[in-house]
Amino acid sequence: MSISLNPWVWIAAFLTLSMMSFLYKDNIFYKIGEHIYVGSSAAFMLIYLWYFDVKPKLIDGFINNTGFSRWILIIPAFLSLLMLMRFVRPVAWISRWAIAFTVGMGAGLGITGLLQGFLVPQIKATILPLYVSGHSTLMTIYLSLNNILLILGTLSAIVYFYFSKEHTGPVKKISQIGITFIMVAFGASFGYTVMARISLLIGRVYFLLHNWLGLV
Amino acid sequence: MREFLEKAGNIDRRIIYLIIFLAVATTILVKARFKSSPLPEVQRSYKIINDLPSGSVVMFSIDYDASSMPELDPMLRAMLRHCFKKNLKVIMLGHWPLGLPLGQLALDDIAREYHKKYGTDYVFLGYRPGLQAVMLNLGKEIRSVFATDYKGTPLDSLPLMRNVHNYNDIAILVGLEAGSVGDAWVQFANARFNQKIILGSTAVITPDLYPYLQAGQIVGLIGGLRGASDYETLVEHPAMASLGMASQTVVHVLIILLILLGNIGYFATRRKK
């Protein structure tokens, strides 16, 4: 292989190196790359939102639906209009109505999502037997110990988040166990993520050495 | 000695960046590789494609985008290489519109490498919205969803497509998956039309796909960068994934050594205080 003759590959390589140069220090190349990125990505998101969200849901929805499901689309259109009222100083406050709708959605979904998606399943998953019999005595001890650790870790971590009581005496002891579990968890998930992050760098370096310079 | 130890706890971050960059770049440049025997499910996938009679049609589905590229792009390239080497015909489509150009790039690259001709040896169909409809219609007549290829050429003007109508004419379907499209392929193409499927997937979703392999609903599974590197080994063309696996190990060990160095420095300075 030899060096690429495709001008687009050269542009991509220039942008890649510009963004990486940031690691050394802020410089003119990073500034160029950064501003191209911010500007073009803002436009890209606008185009994307139009073609994948607004057009199919509002415009196509209005054209293709009939009756109730057609006319109900007036409400989101109206809310969108309210949002844009922010440009009209005297009535800018009316945009809060639309904001209020989104916040209400968020709060409602916050409750339903957290209840049904996290709280209830997590509690159920923690209600485990303390004794599990395995193929051998050693296995029984291992499995039972795992369950005990899971329960202890979960409950002590909950105690760590106890706010309205001073952490002294037994509460302090338990919350310290909680902190220990939390620290192990953070270390483990940090270590677990490293591989995925290195993969990304490998991808970029390979692009530079292979697609652009043709060295490998 | 003392001075060195103190410095060990206080390395400039730029030196760390340089070390990491050099580690990745040199392992790729010197083509360092660690021997490991390919996973059985990857070997099986390889064998199935390898045993196809020449001229059979393999369909690739690009169901990922740029963020899963480091894992799935090398997989795609290794498999395309295998297909072209064995003189198989390739049709490419996809269900993630933003990922398709990446698939097409790989297809064009590898086809050029093997001097394959567009229309006779490979065809790029592109994307059509409506995942279910596309999959089900491929069971009857591909022309009902893809009347033309991505450039607008009618399918019948492409020699390769003249005899391709539905799943019966496709020997193997290869789905490269970063999300849930793979489940739909199994659900529709395999269950409804008994299509043979090989799935390649990111490390994150691979565990979810194992049950399909065990139940025989897919015939092969290639998971993550490891799977890709195994496939590269099998086609005897080590590329990004094989080199990547070596870099992974080197960088992981380097980070551990850096942590160790940092702690040695930390204890050395702490004792002085």
Next chain:
Amino acid sequence: MGIILPILIFLYSPFKGVKAFDTPDDGGGSITIKWELLKEDSSVMRYDVYRYESLKDTGVLIGSVLRGSNTYQDIGTKDGKQYWYRVAAIYPDTVLFSNLSSPAVSKAQWFNSKTKASLFILLFFGIVLFWFTEEAKKGKRTYIRKIAGLEAVEEAVGRSTELGKPILFVPGIGLINDITTIAALSILKRVAKKAAEYESRVIVPNFDPIVMVAAQETVKEGYTESGRPDLYNENDVFFLTSDQFGYAAGVDGMMMREKPGAIFLQGTFYAEALILAETGHSVGAIQISGTTSVTQLPFFIAATDYTLIGEEMFAASAYLSKDPLMLGTIKGEDLTKLIFIIIIGIGVILETFGIHIISNWFSIF
């Protein structure tokens, strides 16, 4: 396909036990079909499900499932109408038909029984919160333990001012309907208030336009409450881009050029969390982070000076405002936690003795 042939085959068929019933806990328009798996399920390719609108009907293929599954949901039924079903096991070379199910009628339910645990928790929690806010109104004071990350807000703002540097507040990439973002805004208000007292500048780059609007109002309010509305500059609270890494690139550039003395990373963050936190550290700023994105917490813990972990962020608005009503809700949360610990404890003991009442009760399936 006529009905005679299937019936003939059925007489000799081992494929029985097909039942059809209204899908429970739904909004109507759906019937569930269930059958007993065939013994030789592993050699079946798939099961096809046929629907009959009357006994004389020839049946319509409505869908199929993979082998190993024994249920199918027909989601195209009309409520109040009778339907019959038959399942066909498809083998590579033959087809095996089941019995015809007894008629089923779909209807909508008024309560989703899968949510009973949620409903109970919500009602209980609501009553507890109500109780404690009422107590608070009567003037009962609530103790709240120190949260290091929030105590440090003042220190960070003060130190930044001493150095003559601006303060950077990054509200993350959550939208306004993300409650974590709203929690972040209440921290922003505190920061703005302190900054106004010290006559410092607060810069807020945004990912979501509505969050930007809310942040503008929040900062203005903070400055006004400190009596310095004149210091507020709307241009300091602005929008960057809604692309995750474009935003990270922009904020990184800002950190390098403005060299803030204090950086707040508060809100919902994904992979960009560490990019921001490491860059912030490299410019020597004091950093206070906080998020409910559990996967990003390890990186904040590693790279920033103080971190608000999960729930601590939600407690922040009560903690900072010292509003008795809000503090009351914190107390309610704690009581509920205690109850949960007790329920889990009892559940664990029962479970050990093979009694599954409590764990079954928390089933959502």
Next chain:
Amino acid sequence: MKREVPLFITFITGILIIIALFIPHKPFGQLQTTFNDWLIIVGGFTMILGLDSLLLHNWEKIKRKKEGWLSAAFLIASFFITLFWGFGEGIFFHRNPFDASATFLRYFYTYIFVPLQSTMFSLLAFFIASAAYRAFRAKDPNSTLLLSAAALVMLGRVPGGQAVAPWIFAFVLLLLAYYFFNESKKTSGTQQTVYIILAIITLILIYPVFYILLHYLNGIADWIMNIPQMAAKRGIWIGISLGGIAMSLRIIFGIEKTYLR
């Protein structure tokens, strides 16, 4: 009006969403999807507010020739080029810019957007290394556990990790023994004895640790992820759920209204 109506809208929307969870019957059952569609539509339009801010902010810089005006010009130029390229493809060539044949997707997205995005994403590889180096110090028992867990999981994930890990951990134990031994020389009496015993124990531990890691490293890494890691995460999640529900209730009932001021 300016305050009450929004609070009322928030209240009604929130309550309806909650009701929709419990009542599948019409008209409540579909509310969540309907509202979600509306939210997406409104969200699309609000982008205009953001762009107004972004463009004005940078236009000001150019007009006043403020520091960084040239970068601001780059930003505005690339914004409009992208915008015209994307929408232009739709308007003048009547094809979706996200079509496989569209130049927008084939050139702008593939050679400009993807390199920028994935390079920015790949910087994480550097930052994760520098953060680990700086922050993982064995200052106290908890931070020692944190860094050991990280090291074990990291090595347990890569091929060859199982072969390297025993040597690294043996080396650490050796260093530790040396450290204890060195400390013992500076002290006397019982303290000295304790240090010497510690040094001996550490030395003895080298063999079993070496053996266990050589054979079971992958299993240990999985165990850390599945048991202690999972336990702590559950605890954190239960806390977040409760805090989040309380926060949402405060918003719905108008106790928390920072966002409206």
